[in-house]
Amino acid sequence: MKTIDVNGATVKDAIKKALNKLGATRSHVEVKVLAEGNKGLFGMNGSRRAKVRVTLKEHAG
Numbered sequence: 067m068k069t070i071d072v073n074g075a076t077v078k079d080a081i082k083k084a085l086n087k088l089g090a091t092r093s094h095v096e097v098k099v100l101a102e103g104n105k106g107l108f109g110m111n112g113s114r115r116a117k118v119r120v121t122l123k124e125h126a127g
Contacts, residue, residue: 070087076103077116085120
């Protein structure tokens with residue numbers, strides 16, 4: 067199984083980037099959210115990006 071960790075502005079953005087890198091659709095991967103991310107105080111201080119770990123599922127067969 068291939069696994070990658072990807073950062074994004076949001077969890078949705080990080081998943082989209084991971085799917086592009088893997089060349090897969092959402093139904094072909096398992097997603098684990100490592101960090102939700104946030105904008106920080108007033109959208110400036112302490113902002114954190116979202117981080118996900120995406121694993122390509124093995125094909126049954």
